Amino acid sequence: QITLKESGPTLVKSTQTLTLTCTFSGFSLSTSGVGVGWIRQPPGKALEWLAIIFWDDDKRYSPSLKSRLTVAKDTSKNQVVLTMTNMDPVDTGTYFCAHRDWISLSFDYWGLGTRVAVSS
């Protein structure tokens, strides 16, 4: 059974760096084809894909946020860490991590999400 859980601060200040951790079980990020992505949702707005990291440590980022994002994995801990620099109130929202299915290229398992508020 695949599960994912996001954790991190609920409140950060403008210009600070946000660090979120995704702790997962039921799969290994060292298995060929596996990927873990990050998606966020501002209040009342659309989902927005942020980044993804693959089993071979390949990393891809949203072009519009690429300069602010870093994603890394700790295979031994079954964790993926997302950092976002220079936070702004517009970055307020719920941040999800999700397992990417290698055949359909869809996100087939998601965490509950973690809410992050950015104060000015």
Place this chain on the structure above:
Amino acid sequence: QSALTQPPSASGSPGQSVTISCTGTSSDIGNYNYISWYQHHPGKAPKLIIYAVAKRPSGVPDRFSGSKSGSTASLTVSGLQADDEADYYCSAYVGNNNFEWVFGGGTKLTVL
């Protein structure tokens, strides 16, 4: 890459069918068949209900079906049930030279 366009709301009575559209461009929906739909009950984890345009993951009832025509994808929910009331999001994988996913703005489905 711009977000995909969905109607903000849809509704239907129990037992009826409702179709939710998702409009993109020739660069995303029109060019790829990696179209997915997610059901999201607030406070819960989003759930994949359709992938590859029209395929259902194991455990998803066949009341949920997907299709695509040109740059528009559609999700049809037949035999509406109270528990179908949720937010629904479409998504497209846009390969290009970089892995990228775009999502729709979401549709709130209300079961009357």
